Amino acid sequence: xxxxxxxxxxxxxxxxxxxxxxxxxxxxxxxxxxxxxxxxxxxxxxxxxxxxxxxxxxxxxxxxxxxxxxxxxxxxxxxxxxxxxxxxxxxxxxxxxxxxxxxxxxxxxxx
Numbered sequence: 689x690x691x692x693x694x695x696x697x698x699x700x701x702x703x704x705x706x707x708x709x710x711x712x713x714x715x716x717x718x719x720x721x722x723x724x725x726x727x728x729x730x731x732x733x734x735x736x737x738x739x740x741x742x743x744x745x746x747x748x749x750x751x752x753x754x755x756x757x758x759x760x761x762x763x764x765x766x767x768x769x770x771x772x773x774x775x776x777x778x779x780x781x782x783x784x785x786x787x788x789x790x791x792x793x794x795x796x797x798x799x
Contacts, residue, residue, distance in 0.1 A: 726780035726781055741762050
């Protein structure tokens with residue numbers, strides 16, 4: 689076999705081996721989660737916050753006890769909204785993170 693023919697055969701064998709890793713890396717599109725989609729899951733009326741209970745008109749002990757009870761209820765409502773909001777956002781972020789992980793190709797899957 690002539691040396692020119694051997695060189696030509698080696699080139700035919702080497703070129704696909706060199707091109708394979710490059711083609712595998714170039715063909716994989718980036719996976720990106722949509723920005724700020726999690727905060728859109730929160731109800732818009734939560735932006736206004738929770739109003740405090742109205743002050744009592746009279747000065748009797750019973751009216752002030754009723755006011756304190758109503759104010760505590762409003763505080764409970766505000767705290768529940770915060771817990772719900774952070775829960776919604778953390779579950780949404782985890783869902784996005786899992787979607788990216790499921791779709792990300794591992795280096796051994798490319799080859």
